[in-house]
Amino acid sequence: MNKMKKYKSILMSGLVGSLLVFSGCREDFADINSNPSDVTKAEPSYLFAQAVINFEPSGYTYWFYNAAMTYKWGQMGVPTSGFTSNYTVTTATGDQGGKYLEVLKYANDLKYVRSIMTAEESAKYANMAACLDVLTVYLGIFDSDMYGDRPFTEACMARYGGTLTPKYDKIEDLYTLWLNMLNESITTLTTSTNQTFPTTQDVAYNGNAAKWAKLANSLKLKIAVRLLVQNKAKALEIASAVANASCGVLDGKDDDFLFNKATSVTANDGDKVYHWNNGFMQSTAASKRVMDFMIKNQDPRVRFFYQKNQWNSKVVQAFFDAGKAVPAYVLNNIEYTEANGKKTFVKWKGLGEPWVRYYGLPVEMEASYNSQNADYFDYSNRFKLTNERAAYMPYSMFQQEMIIGRYDFTLPTVPGDDVIQDTEDRPWYGMYMSTAEVNLYLAEFKLLGASLPNSAASYFNKALQTSVEEYDRLANLNKIPYYGTTYKYDPNEKAIDLKDGEIAAMMANADYQLTGNKSSDLEKVYLQELLHFTLFPCDQFVTVRRSGFPKEGSALIKWENFSPKIQNSEIPRRFEVSSPSPTDLMYKILTDAYAAQGFTPGSNQDGALLNSERVWQDKGAPQFGSGAGAN
Template identity: 25%
Template sequence: MKFIKSKIYLLAAVGFLFSCEKEAFVDVNKNPDALSAVPPQNQFLQATQQIHGQDFEAFYDLYRRIMPWMQYNTLQNGNQGSFTLNFDNFSNRYGRLYNGIGDRLYDLEQLVSKLDAAEQPRYDQMIQIARILKAYYAFYVSDIYGSIPYTEAFQGRYGGTLQPKYDTQQELFAKLDGEIKAAVAALKVAPSAPQYSLGAYDQYYKGDAQKWIKAANALRLRMALRVQKADAAAGTAIITEVLAMPATDLMSSNADAWIFIGNATFTGDAGGGNWNTDELRAPKPMVDFMFTKGDPRLDAFFTPNQYTQANINLLIAEKQLPAGTKEGRRYVGSFTSPDDSRQTANIQRYYTPKAIKSNSQTVDTLSFIQPRLFNTGKADAAGNAGTGQSYLPVITYAEYCFMRAEIALKSTGAASAKTWYEDGVKSSLDLYNEIGLKSQLTNYVATTPAEITAYMAQPGIAFDATKALDQIASQSYLNFMKQPQEGWALYKRTGFPNETSVVPLPKVTYLNVALVVPRRAPISLPTQTDPNFANKKAAYDAMAALPGFGDLTSAAGRVWWDKP
């Protein structure tokens, strides 16, 4: 992945850009004419930073909501009570679309429009790339909210309305697909003038138009698979159109992956340590599956427990363990069902660490989330801060392969799906191996070709046409460890993973009552003093009328694409 190496230095520039432009941004918020002091490409960089630099989203939305719901983790003592009903501080994405991302990408176009007419054509590709990124984030927000303002949004300080109407999700997804399609078409045309490249302001592809074409087409496929659940004809039409593109316009390796890569401090502990995963346990279902199958990603995802032979020997000497006790399995997961984690026997065996009296060290039975997978600057046991790279994927090549495998399975059959499935598994193993090495994950050992070969031959991993969709979805679920929000969407879209799938997602219960996995963001009721009350109420009333949407304030209902 040569393009990744060129990104190492980019985050060093961010602090400089932030400090140099801070006063300009304050002025911009008060006076749109002050935008002339800001270079267009800087708005792209700032929007990118806002998309990926959200530690509150990591802490609340991912670590303590979506990841436990989807059994990617548990809290320190296992999942507790009705944890699927906890929505405090949930969904940090909505507000940023209008204050930090969509508005800045809209500003980029406005800045270009204020330039001399002779200069404007030199920004054509930059504008198209900005439109792709804006469409991605609008999709990301609507994905769990449904109807949102878009067509009339972002225009307030340019003479547009301050009370924008809401686009329905069905309307919005069609509009966004059209915008992405148009951007791809424009990027494929030879520019009429030499282009100003985004260069270092683009932390994904350095302004490479061909890479952005591939990313945009992958995004169209991701959206189309959502649409297909609610409107099969519309979704299939988009898929057919994208797959008719030349091979050069489609992802073909990990080098094409849409990934933000920053330095260790980007996901560091500044600002309260919200990237920190110290309290997050490895989940038992996933750990058991990966351990049993010899999944090479196991040590990239999770840490070994503290039962080394040296610690065992100390506990034996203190008569806390029987003589002759030997080191055993060191990857042990936490119970995901509250009824299991609250059992006295499990609390005593798994959630009650032993203390070595001679050195006051605590010996824990259970594994944790691999800290530097999410918090790259995390110090190791010796106190050495991490200095590797922070990986924040948007669409990986593995995801693209799994989408292609699913599409092939539904259209041309299992034979064509097999190749895409196997390519997806291998590319995921390769990517997490790269992350393991370049993020300097603790206790990580590089994956070998022999390990990959052995894993691909394991029952449940080796392609089986009789359970192809299950396998494709199960491996997608594992691949989304760094993108649990997409694992959540996968579950809602396909029904996988589930209790009986290749990678199991066991039923979770509290007081013997089954808990329901949320399906969307809860929505607060508007107040009549809200300046945009009329448009909000109309949009919310329309959503409430959708089959399965349910009560606005509940997260158990379904947005348009998540058709029952």
């Protein structure tokens, strides 16, 4: 518990104070790209490279703490023990709230370095500075989603005569500032000439200014959707400008903001290469409602978001041979013969492998107390072949190797067979923004009345196709379990790679088509945003929060109203802010900032408080489960 509390304090007052000081030349400048002896020269390219390396909206404690909370609060994931009345209780948080400072400090360093150059020399680094602004805005959006106002305009300037106690800027003002920064970045990136921008220092786009401009333009849509509740007209105006901008938007795999930071370890910093290898998301599983929806519609992304369960056909046959029960929902997908009391596996029914290996947990309150659900929640007692061997998990967890490169996978085998493992560490590829995300936003804005050049259906269809393609590509790059291999153990095993015709089959389903009914179409767009953001917990939760989907009574993915145990108004909509210490240099600023936002600081706060005391962009947004959207 002490460790958990430590993470909270780091992200509140401590983070702001400590990171403002450490700005400028450091010993870890772009270790993978630069000569340490050159670091003290504060070369702009090294500053840029280090900023990209420090760009991290998907850190370990974010996945360990934050994601586990937002998945269950949005009913897009289920606690492995099922939903109970304490699921709204907050835990420690981590890796969110001050991540933008890790890039902002290098952006400010670059501004200073350029300020002491001649005007002619300084102009050569305009594109680099513009790209750092894009990265800073991205992380600023991410950090403010769950905390609101942030220190920004005065932050990370102590080294250059600024203050150690920067003011908190209102998120409303920051959105305006960030939009201006992105517009200025686009202008710079599309007009600057004679630029010094070594391709080896840009692991994202290899110094391609046109692609950075597309990212900057696309990023404005993330701000626009967050403005819909507070200023719909402005949001629609932004969307129209983005769609009609001459620089374009992310459009295809070569434009997607998807990269790995390094392929080899230097200075013992394997986390930059492999991300990390600590366990995470071990108490959160797939939602049965989400899983059933994706399987019903033959959505290939289910294989990239979630892990196969451990019930391959050889495991099934071993349970048959031992005369032991097979989970009922697994047995429903098996064709078998029975003679003299012995069952023999014949083949998988329905969609077959690999589809039959994905199951989620029931969403209903206290589902684990219902004996009919024992196959889900009591599997550790029910589904062992020997006491020495762990039980075989019948449902699916989140796909960890899409998040980390150091993940040891053990194939489910029966007792007595050889252990089959994949323990190879692989450089991790992260996707941060993509063509699919852009087109989902454009589909949403078109339905809401924005003046856009194409139809909502065309944006929607493009989003669906590219989302599947993007996640297939990411699964391949990260070499997740069963991608490109069956491990040659179970003759009925199938690899999970995307197959010809699967996207067309998915998109032929009515649930994946727009029909011209605005209300129905908006629900489909919002649900596809939620699915696309399965591995982006914050973006997914923001979408749940601002849209009111999943919706109660939906025929697609239904929101469960847990009343009277828990009211929808008792589910948190942001994270806690800790009570500042009177000895903290930022004490008065923090106190005033929380008061200005209407936040009550403290720990172990109830969900009703964190539902009613909302961040600015969430004020007036629909309640969970209402499906009100931004109509």
